[in-house]
Amino acid sequence: MIASTSSFSLNLSIDHQSTITEHFAAAHLPSNISINDALHAYKNGQFQLLSDNVVNFGIDSPPMWLAITLRNPTKMAINKQLIIANSWLDKLEISVHHQQGDMRHFSRGDHFAFYQRNNNQRFFTVDFAFQPGISYLLIRVESVDPMVLPIYLAEQSDFNSQLLFDSYSYGFLYGAIFCLLAYNFMLAVGLRSITYFYYSLFLLSFLILNISYSGHGFQWLWPHSPQWQQWANPLLMVIFNICGLLFALRFLEIRRLNLSIYRCVIALCICLLLTVLGALILDQQGISLLAAFGFMLLFSLIMLFLGGIAVAASNANGKLFLLASISSMLGTATTGLAVWGIIPYTNLTFRAGEVGMVIDITLLALALARKFRTIESEKQHAQYMAKIDPLTGLNNRRAFYELMPAIWQSTTNKRNLTLALIDLDYFKQINDTYGHVCGDQVLNKVGSILMQNLREEDIAVRWGGEEFLIVYHHATLSQAEILASELAKQIASYPFAKGEQRFTITASIGLAEGCSECHTPGQLIDKADNKLYQAKHEGRNQIRC
Template sequence: MLSSFYTAAQANTRQAIASIDISHEYHQPIGEHSYVYHPKQPIQAIQARQLFQQGQFTRQNSPTINFGIGAKPTWIAVEFLNPNDKPTSRFFQIKNSWLNRIELYQFHQQAVTKVRILGDQYPFDQRADNGRYFNSMLMLPLGKSQLLLHITSPDPMVVPMYLLTHNQAADELEFESYTYGFIYGAITCLLIYNLMLFIGMRSISYLLYSLFLFSFLLMNIAYTGHGFRWFWSNTPMWQQWGLPLLMMAFNVFGLLFALRFLNIRQLYPRLHRLISTICIGFPGLFGLAYLFDDQVMALILAFDFMLLFSFLMLMLGFFAWRANMPNAKIFLLASVSSMLGTATTGLAVIGVIPYSNMTFRAGEVGLLIDVVLLALALANKFRISERDKLHAEYMAKTDPLTGLNNRRAFYQKTQQFIKASKADKSLVVVIIDIDHFKAINDNYGHQTGDKVLIAIAKQIQASQRQQDIAARWGGEEFIIVLPQTKMKAAQAIAEGIRQRISQLRFSADASDLAVTASIGLAYGHLRNTAFDELIEQADKQLYQAKSQGRNQTCPLIAQTA
């Protein structure tokens, strides 16, 4: 009687198992159709199947099975129903790349029809296909069959299981190829561009940003499985330790870049010391975990550092924004994007939020937006730096009051003319001096004197031809070089300037102030007369104009061969 009761209970339990009808297509993970069991001690596949049939497994209520980092070895069972009139093949896929060991057993009736051992603790070359995920082609017989998985891994035990038709698998592969091609292409272009800028400019900011991009690229290809497939297929140890190490590198280079880019050392020295200590402390702890071969601790440190990294980048952007740092808003927006993306992926992987294709790839999208925005911010910083540099160069060569060339710029431009002019090197030097300028400053103040200087500089600029070189020569003196100009034409230009100056009026002490200027000119050919000699001769003519009563031009034609 007890035996018949147990048999009936077992039958009822057997009927309660939800089977996956393969006549339908499943576009989402099939975790909700699966059952899990955590044995207290190791068991064999046959025992696991018996426990599953006896109802000892627990049905899952989410599309993706997720037990987080350092989970105990787990059995997962799925039952398939093939209502077709012939066996049907389906593509079974666990859509991640970091589980250490997966034992796959397929049962039909009382026999094991398929056994496969997968996992990243084995060289990639031992896999039956070139897929970067854990794949297996299942031939599902008529009626019901079971698939049991035994998974052992210190990595986040995330098991997104998919059951796909051949067309679905091909479409998935094509879509991911395009999207990853776009991501890797964009990051590689940014990386090459910023490396070239670093080589050309020797700016540490560009080097740190390039390392940040490179570590992001390596980190991505590590956790997506591309790296194991393409670059280190025969190095399972690197596959298991590389991801947390690259996460550490990404965080460190990102924070070091942010500290330098936002000038945190000068703005917030204590914050700079704190974050510098964090950038040393976490990798140091990771090194200890590696020495003690504690992969679980290394993964916990890496994921915790990733979450802390997102928060610190956001905090740095906020503090820089408060300090009115240029590009702080762009940096803050980039940090928000990175934080949301990495936090979503990190929380999904460790099991805090539901795992899906969208939450898994949220980190890629967020970080891609982040690096693009940071590239724009870095480019904008470079543009501002170049603008400031050009402005500084301009100010170094420009008289700040009048906007004319100063003496330094005057000599640079005249020397360029002298070197460039191979044939006709004749020219006229004109020196202009404001009459009684000291009296203007003494009687009406320096502010009025500045207005006079500015107004006369404008008259000189208005008379200046494209090839002429004008500068403020001294306190109230101006100089003009008129290349390839005869004395008669130069005298007409100088006389026009003198007349316009004499017509200027300035308001001073409730009266109009009139000013005049005296002008000296010297003409010569540089084959026979040194340039400085022409300046000296024009200066002598200026003093002659002053001695003759001021407000006049006084020319001198130098002797030529």
């Protein structure tokens, strides 16, 4: 629509809480045109009326002129603050022309060092006192970055309220991410975990990227470096995407699931990083931005794809990862739709990408915690199984040597500690006659009989081969002899079978109680071993103590 100066005038006496961008008219004018000539072109209807509450002219767009007619129907000046809620515009030339000929001009943009601004705000702002009557506001925008223009004209108090909300919300966001980053980095160092290290890099890159594109980086970290401000966003976007993909590949074990996909993703990361670095060397900021934004879109799709692969492979954490990727994509899509004017542009819709990423990193943290618990559970199970004899389910020698020192130290009167060494008589003949499978069944059953006859404080151990050991804690030699006799009786009476063949087996047992001569558990074991040798030498199937 070709606009006349009256068709989009704005009444300054009315508070405008939302953006006023749709009331502006825009035009591409020659690069050497003066402000007065631009105003003349506007008054002559050479500008086209905008229709969106936020306008986006794209990446590396030619300079744009925007103009609006402002009407103060009162008899006093009206104070307003012009806010262009974008922190990455290169050059802004802002001028106000009153109908009586007065003109004020301001230059803004991040090609100036931040300290050169007349306020400490991350957005571009100008304070005006609009005199009664008609004023014309002209804005020339030049930027290689996405030319997104949410423009507000508000009371200073209203803008301060918004700044206060932003301060609290960004403080919460940065604080939460930093705490999560510190915690996961400590886990990465403590556990020497590459997965936690990649996740820490992912969090760190997101934190720095958010600080950069929100304008806080230029405000807090590099206020004297406008050159870095020009390149920070594309470089940090690529680094963030690469860190996210490295984490995903490691966390979802993509290399194990599909080596070809793993190699393709790594190659893509290298190519895009080289593209942006090449653009930096050649000073082609537009190319770097196109590559970075394209990679950002591709990043979301790849994360969904990798999550789908993990779910298809029955990866326990694949569903949480997929849900996290979907939340991030929905948030990013909402922000994109708001910026392009497809849905209403509000502070919430613009920052939906941040909300989506917070949900994303929270779900990923939960998935990491779940994976950590699984790994720890498997580790504990492996440690437990390393101390268990797989055939009988009894403790093995390793478990005995870990348990025995504490028992030995806690037993003040060593005569209340008795060891029984048990050897199955003629067990080799059972293996030779009935086979090793049958022999294993015999050992398994004897282990069960031992477990059934143990008191709560006793310990049963498969000592090796057909030998077993029992620690009778809080039992004198005579008490242990009674327990061992019952055990030997049950072993001898059990009817073993191999097919139609029936057989029994007996046991020889050597008992030894602690005494003043036994200074170590090993000496007590030697004493019990001597008694076992005596029982076997004297005819087997008996107890010696």
